Amino acid sequence: MRKILFLLISGLLLIFAAPAGVKAVSPLEGKVIVVDPGHGGYDPGAVRAGILEKNINLQISLKLKGLLEGKGARVLLTRDGDYNLVIAGLHKKEAHRYDLGKRLDIAKQSGACLLVSIHANCTYSCSQQGAEVFYYPPSENGKILADSIQSELRSIPGMSKRIIKTSNSFILRNASIPAVLVEVGYLSSPGERKNLLRSEYQELVAQRISSGILNYLVSKE
Numbered sequence: 001m002r003k004i005l006f007l008l009i010s011g012l013l014l015i016f017a018a019p020a021g022v023k024a025v026s027p028l029e030g031k032v033i034v035v036d037p038g039h040g041g042y043d044p045g046a047v048r049a050g051i052l053e054k055n056i057n058l059q060i061s062l063k064l065k066g067l068l069e070g071k072g073a074r075v076l077l078t079r080d081g082d083y084n085l086v087i088a089g090l091h092k093k094e095a096h097r098y099d100l101g102k103r104l105d106i107a108k109q110s111g112a113c114l115l116v117s118i119h120a121n122c123t124y125s126c127s128q129q130g131a132e133v134f135y136y137p138p139s140e141n142g143k144i145l146a147d148s149i150q151s152e153l154r155s156i157p158g159m160s161k162r163i164i165k166t167s168n169s170f171i172l173r174n175a176s177i178p179a180v181l182v183e184v185g186y187l188s189s190p191g192e193r194k195n196l197l198r199s200e201y202q203e204l205v206a207q208r209i210s211s212g213i214l215n216y217l218v219s220k221e
């Protein structure tokens with residue numbers, strides 16, 4: 001009886017154990033992801049105490065790109081420096097729409113599976129704080145992705161426990177793939193502004209966004 005039991009357990013172990021030497025494949029392997037650092041160039045985004053949103057967005061986006069690529073993804077940035085995609089002759093709303101349209105084209109032409117736009121928030125009140133993730137309501141997968149990233153961001157020590165929000169923003173509304181906009185924190189909060197300028201904190205935020213993306217892709221497998 002003991003022998004039969006031993007053979008049975010050995011058999012089960014052989015069936016369920018991963019073959020030796022075979023590396024587990026990351027759910028990000030071969031996936032194309034577009035990371036969009038909001039604003040750039042003449043458009044600084046929010047400005048508070050001399051800090052420009054566009055710079056924070058780019059710094060976190062570059063860190064996020066590194067983390068996702070480390071897990072096997074191919075990451076396209078809509079900008080990798082201090083510029084935007086507007087052409088000469090366009091102004092104000094028309095220029096802004098053109099810029100966002102070009103960013104969306106990058107996602108469309110690359111066959112990306114999702115788009116994450118990185119921004120930082122600002123308001124008149126100094127007390128508002130916390131990262132929050134936005135999605136466009138008709139997109140069910142956008143909502144799942146937003147939830148996945150938000151729950152990771154909530155676990156940052158000291159982070160305000162915010163919940164996902166809906167947005168009708170141009171980039172989310174016109175994305176043909178699951179898309180979210182992450183407001184990484186409030187530049188109007190002195191404490192959060194200080195954090196967002198620190199490279200270690202930016203890395204932490206990027207790590208949590210990356211984990212949220214990974215968890216989303218695992219749930220979709």
Ligand SMILES: [Zn+2]
Pocket residue numbers: 038039045046053119120
């Ligand atoms: Zn912004």
